[in-house]
Amino acid sequence: MSRPQVSVYVGQSLDGFIARPDHSLDWLETFDTTGEDHGYQPFYESCDAIVVGRATLEVVLQFTEWPWKGKRVIVCTHRPIGRRHGEETHEGPLAPLLERLGAEGVRRVYLDGGATIRGGLAEGLVDDMTITTLPILLGAGIPLFGGPVVPERWTLVSHRAFPSGLVQGTWVRDDR
Amino acid sequence: MSRPQVSVYVGQSLDGFIARPDHSLDWLETFDTTGEDHGYQPFYESCDAIVVGRATLEVVLQFTEWPWKGKRVIVCTHRPIGRRHGEETHEGPLAPLLERLGAEGVRRVYLDGGATIRGGLAEGLVDDMTITTLPILLGAGIPLFGGPVVPERWTLVSHRAFPSGLVQGTWVRDDR
Numbered sequence: 001m002s003r004p005q006v007s008v009y010v011g012q013s014l015d016g017f018i019a020r021p022d023h024s025l026d027w028l029e030t031f032d033t034t035g036e037d038h039g040y041q042p043f044y045e046s047c048d049a050i051v052v053g054r055a056t057l058e059v060v061l062q063f064t065e066w067p068w069k070g071k072r073v074i075v076c077t078h079r080p081i082g083r084r085h086g087e088e089t090h091e092g093p094l095a096p097l098l099e100r101l102g103a104e105g106v107r108r109v110y111l112d113g114g115a116t117i118r119g120g121l122a123e124g125l126v127d128d129m130t131i132t133t134l135p136i137l138l139g140a141g142i143p144l145f146g147g148p149v150v151p152e153r154w155t156l157v158s159h160r161a162f163p164s165g166l167v168q169g170t171w172v173r174d175d176r
Numbered sequence: 177m178s179r180p181q182v183s184v185y186v187g188q189s190l191d192g193f194i195a196r197p198d199h200s201l202d203w204l205e206t207f208d209t210t211g212e213d214h215g216y217q218p219f220y221e222s223c224d225a226i227v228v229g230r231a232t233l234e235v236v237l238q239f240t241e242w243p244w245k246g247k248r249v250i251v252c253t254h255r256p257i258g259r260r261h262g263e264e265t266h267e268g269p270l271a272p273l274l275e276r277l278g279a280e281g282v283r284r285v286y287l288d289g290g291a292t293i294r295g296g297l298a299e300g301l302v303d304d305m306t307i308t309t310l311p312i313l314l315g316a317g318i319p320l321f322g323g324p325v326v327p328e329r330w331t332l333v334s335h336r337a338f339p340s341g342l343v344q345g346t347w348v349r350d351d352r
Contacts, residue, residue: 154190154311159337
């Protein structure tokens with residue numbers, strides 16, 4: 001079995017933050033996106049497993065409902081977690097985890113959370129990124145990028161703007 | 177006379193850098209943009225003065241031709257400069273400079289360079305930003321953003337993608 005496709009689907013501020021310094025996502029809700037379909041549902045359904053960091057898990061555990069029902073969730077952390085929803089854990093580089101997931105039949109992984117995404121980029125394991133940019137400058141927070149990345153070059157495969165002011169692009173890796 | 181409109185027109189990598197760590201812009205040239213009009217010329221012509229940082233000046237002085245011929249150029253620096261092309265200098269916050277430029281009849285300023293743009297955003301003086309994102313991850317460099325910003329909210333007024341993979345948006349300040 002080969003390594004699964006690794007995909008990022010994330011919202012960022014205009015200044016490249018995916019959450020405020022305390023990891024909060026309140027600013028994402030301040031935009032009226034009524035009637036807009038940003039394509040999340042088909043993306044989510046196409047993923048067999050979700051690989052996230054500890055901080056993202058903590059935020060998601062505050063939601064009224066567990067958003068990843070029925071999906072395999074692997075949390076990258078070196079500390080024990082509650083496993084309230086059957087979450088698995090992983091420690092260390094992503095490559096061995098992805099190899100194992102591939103062997104277990106996982107074909108597409110939804111990689112989420114700042115540190116985890118940056119880890120995937122540093123290991124050269126991210127295949128595509130759908131990034132939605134919101135018209136807000138946060139000034140500080142958890143950055144989407146900001147570390148070593150492989151590869152340098154990407155190919156823009158789609159882009160669109162929404163009436164709410166959100167702009168979305170999808171880039172796939174370009175191993176030229 | 178009122179304060180001039182302050183505008184940013186800049187290219188960034190997908191990870192938010194406007195230059196490599198050594199300030200080089202070589203990566204900007206690696207994209208084939210033949211036949212594409214990114215709207216720079218009308219923007220440039222609409223500006224009466226250019227306000228840049230010292231580092232940007234040093235890069236521009238390496239170009240074979242001085243790109244700001246016939247324009248008033250103010251360099252934000254606390255060290256003396258060569259003034260090879262009649263550049264003026266300014267030290268300290270941008271607000272007093274902009275007030276003076278307004279009184280001298282300047283109606284639109286082209287604010288350029290990482291530190292200078294971030295300074296303008298921190299002082300809440302930037303009115304509009306045209307940001308062109310290139311499909312490349314640099315991993316390190318001079319960031320466009322990453323400090324305190326005023327205001328938080330902006331309005332997306334235009335957005336387009338080019339065959340080269342460049343994506344351009346223009347945002348104007350939103351003082352709600």
